Amino acid sequence: xxVVTRFAPSPTGLLHVGGVRTALYSxxxxxxxxxxxxxxxxxxxxxxxxxxAVRIILEGMKWLGLDHDLGPYYQTQRFDRYREVxxxxxxxxxxxxxxxxxxxxxxxxxxxxARKEKPRYPGLWRDRTDARPGVQPVIRFKNPLDGAVVxxxxxxxxxxxxxxxxxxxxxxxxxxxxxxNFCVVVDDMDMGVTHVIRGDDHLNNTPRQMNMLLALGSxxxxxxxxxxxxxxxxxxxxxxxxxxxxxxYKDEGFLPDALLxxxxxxxxxxxxxxxxxxxxxxxxxxIHDVNKAASAFNNEKLLWLNQQHxxxxxxxxxxxxxRYQLDRLGLKCDDDAMLEGLILAQRERAKTxxxxxLNSRFFFTDAIEMDPKAAAKHLGADAxxxxxxxxxxxxxxxxxxxxxxxxxLNGLATERGVGLGKIVQPVRVAISGGTVSxxxxxxxxxxxxxxxxxxxxxxxxx
RNA sequence: GCUCCCAUCGUCUAGAGGCCCAGGACAUAGCCCUCUCAAGGCUGUAACACCGGUUCGAAUCCGGUUGGGAGCGCCA
Numbered sequence: 001x002x003v004v005t006r007f008a009p010s011p012t013g014l015l016h017v018g019g020v021r022t023a024l025y026s027x028x029x030x031x032x033x034x035x036x037x038x039x040x041x042x043x044x045x046x047x048x049x050x051x052x053a054v055r056i057i058l059e060g061m062k063w064l065g066l067d068h069d070l071g072p073y074y075q076t077q078r079f080d081r082y083r084e085v086x087x088x089x090x091x092x093x094x095x096x097x098x099x100x101x102x103x104x105x106x107x108x109x110x111x112x113x114a115r116k117e118k119p120r121y122p123g124l125w126r127d128r129t130d131a132r133p134g135v136q137p138v139i140r141f142k143n144p145l146d147g148a149v150v151x152x153x154x155x156x157x158x159x160x161x162x163x164x165x166x167x168x169x170x171x172x173x174x175x176x177x178x179x180x181n182f183c184v185v186v187d188d189m190d191m192g193v194t195h196v197i198r199g200d201d202h203l204n205n206t207p208r209q210m211n212m213l214l215a216l217g218s219x220x221x222x223x224x225x226x227x228x229x230x231x232x233x234x235x236x237x238x239x240x241x242x243x244x245x246x247x248x249y250k251d252e253g254f255l256p257d258a259l260l261x262x263x264x265x266x267x268x269x270x271x272x273x274x275x276x277x278x279x280x281x282x283x284x285x286x287i288h289d290v291n292k293a294a295s296a297f298n299n300e301k302l303l304w305l306n307q308q309h310x311x312x313x314x315x316x317x318x319x320x321x322x323r324y325q326l327d328r329l330g331l332k333c334d335d336d337a338m339l340e341g342l343i344l345a346q347r348e349r350a351k352t353x354x355x356x357x358l359n360s361r362f363f364f365t366d367a368i369e370m371d372p373k374a375a376a377k378h379l380g381a382d383a384x385x386x387x388x389x390x391x392x393x394x395x396x397x398x399x400x401x402x403x404x405x406x407x408x409l410n411g412l413a414t415e416r417g418v419g420l421g422k423i424v425q426p427v428r429v430a431i432s433g434g435t436v437s438x439x440x441x442x443x444x445x446x447x448x449x450x451x452x453x454x455x456x457x458x459x460x461x462x
Numbered sequence: 463g464c465u466c467c468c469a470u471c472g473u474c475u476a477g478a479g480g481c482c483c484a485g486g487a488c489a490u491a492g493c494c495c496u497c498u499c500a501a502g503g504c505u506g507u508a509a510c511a512c513c514g515g516u517u518c519g520a521a522u523c524c525g526g527u528u529g530g531g532a533g534c535g536c537c538a
Contacts, residue, residue: 010538045537102536109535118464118534138536156467165465165534173536180538204466204533227468228531234473236531262474265487269475272486291475294531298473301488311501348501359499409497424497436499 003035004194007066008184010042011053014245015060017297018199018229018237021263025226026197027066028264028285038191039068044075044183060246064256065278070191075183082178085186085216086139086171094215095171098125098140099132120167139172141182141212149207154224155290156200161207169208181205185212193221197287200225224287227267227294234296253325253354255313258306267291275308303351310347310356315340318353325357331364341446345438359436363447368433368455375429379459383426387460390427391453400449406441430459 007023009015030037039061043049058072089095098121109119126142144163151159171182178186188196203225210220231237237244249259261276268291270276270284310318319339326333333339342360350356362368379387393408409427413420424440431452437443444452 008538012538042538048537105536113463116463120464120534159466161466167534170536175536177536179536184538199532200467201532202538205538207466225467230531232473234530265474267474269486272476274474274487293468295475296473298488301474304488307501346500349499413497419497421497428498434498438499440497 001194003030003033004038004192005030005035005197006038006040006071006188006191006193007061007068008040008042008187008198009057010045010048010180011050011057012045012048013053015057015247016237016244017246017259017263020060020064020246020259021229021266022198022226023061023066024064024260024263025224025268025285025287025290026195028282029195029197029287030069031282032285035194036069037067038073038193039071040073040075040187040191041071042075042180042183044178044180046076046177049076056245056247063250064246064260073187073191075187078183078187079178081190082172082183082186083176086178086182089141089171089215090139094142095139096126096128096142096168097131097137098168098170099135099137100124101135118165121169123168126168136174138170138174140168141171141208141215143168143208143211149210151203151206151210151223153203153206154195154222154287155227155292156203156225159203163207163211166208166211171212181208182212185209185216188221189213189216189218195222195224195287197224197226200227224290226290227292229266230294230296232297232299237297251328251354253321253352253356254302254306255309255318255321255353257313258309259302261309262302262305266295266297267293275305275312307347307351310343310350310353315343315347318343318347321353322356325353326360326364328354329357329361331357331361333364338446341442345442345446349436349438362432362437366451366455368431370433371429371435374433374435378426378429378435379461381461384461386423387426387430387456390423391456391460394444394449394456395453397449400445402441402445405444409440426459427456431455 005026007026009019009023027037029035041054041057043054061068086095090097105121108122112119121140125137125140131137143166147163149161149163151161153159169181170179172178187193206223206225213220229237246259250256257278260278260281264276264281264285265274268285268289270289273280273284276284316336319336322339322343323333342363343356346356346360350359389412390409393412394405397404397408409423410420413423416423425435428437428440428443429435431437431444431447
């Protein structure tokens with residue numbers, strides 16, 4: 001049987017890294033097994049679901065390149081089907097109407113809590129067939145009263161739940177709308193999902209869902225409950241940990257492949273390999289190898305991986321990403337070859353494309369910001385003569401290439417018996433405004449003859 | 463409170479009874495390289511939560527303790 005997995009987010013908030021990782025695992029497993037990957041939006045809670053959240057999910061998945069084969073499906077568009085299944089369950093006695101009011105249920109819960117019991121619905125209407133005028137009933141699933149459910153979880157192993165611990169959950173609200181646990185069951189059944197890969201906060205829901213599947217005459221899928229991702233401090237991931245939405249990673253200058261690589265290694269490993277291309281991930285991934293323990297998100301390692309991916313990628317592949325960051329800084333560059341050269345020169349000294357763009361501003365604007373400290377140190381009166389000589393020699397260059405520039409500067413340093421730094425630092429400050437840049441020959445070659453000479457001239461102290 | 467889950471360096475992990483006085487990676491410290499900053503190379507610091515048991519032998523198996531987490535909604 002061919003594998004079918006799904007990612008089923010609810011559009012009530014942002015697409016955060018925890019969600020992305022379960023999506024990634026589902027996607028990888030489907031790709032690895034040459035199966036299908038479904039995207040399904042669980043929007044039955046109309047109060048909290050928003051179109052904006054749906055948009056963010058779709059855009060995030062697209063940016064990450066986690067493409068789906070089927071969907072996106074929307075649960076709100078399947079209400080007829082849910083109603084049909086509920087009618088069937090009512091007819092065959094696997095579900096029943098419960099006329100308890102919210103107030104009554106609250107009271108029961110309160111009493112149970114006071115008695116230090118687990119709050120559970122006691123099955124008051126389970127065997128009744130009468131109605132209660134003036135109360136719109138909810139529909140509850142008739143959970144088995146005894147026996148046990150064993151979840152054969154792909155990451156946790158077998159987990160046993162006693163049916164006595166489970167109560168009759170609501171599958172349709174009094175307004176007739178179906179609830180989450182029920183919709184999931186119907187959808188996974190209808191869509192032929194073979195492997196449910198989701199956060200382990202759902203492990204406790206699984207026995208109920210299996211019972212419903214069984215009651216519907218279906219065979220439960222395989223389950224894999226993957227651990228949560230915690231914030232860097234080990235606490236539950238939240239807004240105060242910084243970037244929570246995947247699209248923020250885009251804006252911060254991360255490569256989608258780097259984020260995915262980081263996330264896949266959180267809870268899974270393949271020997272000592274740290275850096276994976278998308279293809280390598282697909283080839284090596286197996287849901288059975290996923291760890292059981294939660295893991296903390298570590299931004300430093302993500303940064304390191306991002307740089308690894310920048311260094312390993314073809315420069316041309318990074319051009320659109322760099323251009324996106326330059327755009328955000330209001331800088332324009334149509335010259336792809338120039339950008340590729342810049343990427344080659346800068347990729348070892350930036351962890352993100354945003355940082356690369358920031359470090360490269362002086363290539364795109366003549367309004368460079370002069371760092372006063374750098375100027376004071378390297379552009380003092382005693383630098384004038386050296387800069388004039390550099391200007392003269394560079395002007396004389398027949399061709400404007402990095403090797404020739406290097407030879408010219410190196411020759412000058414040798415003649416004068418000084419270190420190359422002595423010659424280079426004033427030039428660096430003159431053309432960039434600061435003391436940090438890629439090697440001076442590459443920098444000047446990229447900057448161009450005209451701009452270089454103009455900036456040196458402008459920087460010569462009088 | 464009840465049920466379920468989890469537990470190796472600061473962090474991510476390797477480890478499926480002897481190969482482990484515990485390996486790799488990030489971070490961190492030092493050195494090397496060097497026109498700046500990086501990148502890179504080398505070296506170092508650093509962990510099996512605790513207590514019992516099984517065994518000739520346990521990070522690995524079992525039990526308990528402690529600590530963390532999840533669920534217990536007419537939320538998903």
